[in-house]
Amino acid sequence: MEESVTISTPDHVELKFEFAGLGSRFAAYLIDFLFLLLLMLLVGVVALLAGVVSSTSLKSIFAGESGWATSWGVAVLIVFVFLINWGYYVFFEGLRRGSTPGKRRLGIRVIRQDGLPVGFREAALRNLVRAADMLPPPCYLLGGLIIHLDPLGRRLGDMVAGTFVVVEKFEFASQGVAGAAWAARVQQGLSRQALTLPRGALSVHQIELIEQFIARRHSLYQGRRELLLWQITEPLLPLLGEDRDALARDPRRAERCESILLEILAMTQTGEPKGNRTTRETTQPSLF
């Protein structure tokens, strides 16, 4: 099984989809299995409480002693349980763009081979032929093996329906402004360039490192953040002409390092220094 598949859209953009692993698919299956059991239990309990059925219903129906309500009630209940059992996946995947409650928990979903969400047709196909993938029931040994061997991570049902299971989980927050800064610049037709500082040049990779650290710094706990700040800033100090030893002893070292990094980033965006000068100590030799 490969890691991902690239699908070309009509706009000639290549969308990359990451396949869901065997582990998360199986975990989703377990959650759905539990959910299915709960659902059936709920239907049973509701039917009991509503007085539609009782433990002696079947006996009294066949003895001809119950009413028609009980008889039809039990008949409908049988159909209902069957529908939940076989329709659960079809219903959820068809209605909710390929995700069941279990898949949703795990952040995965089913898509068609052209990258679009599945409809009822695909949902029905991949789930009604489940019997083969489940062999020997309920272990999913055959399905699991085939997922493992297929480059596109499909079980037999996926092949019949023409579907993939992919990762969807997506956090917007921590991506940060850094990437956007660069893209805004690229939009003007300028690509990222190395930056010249007073006593040397910063490579593209060093700028990238600073960008990624700045974007994520608030998700790090304090001790770690200060350590990384120092580790990243220290090699840059000679380029800037800063006094390394003086800064190392500075009680507000972390803050100063951060403002240095922010200032470097500001320069990569505009090509000239800007930024929050008020946080800088003016007693030190100026950076620029």
Place this chain on the structure above:
Amino acid sequence: MQSAEEKQVEWQNFYERVQTLLKEGPQSLRKLSGAELTRLIDDYQTLIADLARARSLGASPSTVDQLNRIAIAGHNVLYGEIRQQVTLPHSQWVGHFSRTVRHHAWAVALSAAVFFGSAIASYIAVQLQPSLGYDLLADAFLDFDPASEDNLHHIPSLARPVVSSAIITNNIQVTLLAFGLGLTAGIGTSALLIFNGIHLGSVAGWMTLQGKEKALWGWIMPHGATELLAICLAGAAGYLLAAALVAPGQVRRSTALKRVGGDALVIEIGCMAMLVIAGLIEGFISPSSIDYTSRLAVLGLSLILWAIYFLGAGRAHLR
């Protein structure tokens, strides 16, 4: 020049707008005004351009990944309603089932041959060697006492809804297995057909030996044509999948499976509908006290109707 913050906000806004549309469901685009739709498409195009630039100029993986995911959401919204297969208008579904069955007549013939072949073989075997009955029959059938001379079961009318729904769900479950197990290269489908064929044939052989055959046929006739035909069709759906696996032709096996999947599904769904009809007859008409002639009449009628349907329906709409 756009600042970094503006760009980030632009992406985030687009993503949120698309997420709302996705949550509203497939009809959400129709509710937008012309101007809103145009703007959405413009923003989508800006975004995929950003993505393409980010990729080709080597932006950081996290930026590319973020843009990729936003683009997927946008793509799903804008293209989600365009279906590649031509979907049939609802009025043509009835003809579509019969047309699909005709198109794969070989699979139906194979399935029927396996099912009825094993039924006839076991019928003859029990006639020739009656002791086989003890091996092949369930204990309940060995000393079975028919309800009357021309019917096996008489079910009190109060219990008929329950019996009917139990039969329908059980039969559908069996056909779903026959369908899905086609993916075991047809081995599972064949096993199911043979197993059910032997059950039918050996019970029939045993009852004939005991002189109770009229009761058995009286019981089977009203629903038999519909039910047995549906079982053969489910077997055919399974064999369609099996054929794609065993002999895919010039394409990959997965491609062959995908091509035939739609037709197999149509046959399986039609077969489920037939089993609902069969189950209602088996629950309400077969166990009633109608006489042998009426039972024969129901059999004849259902045979004629199915013959007309499968030979004639859906021919006018050929594309």
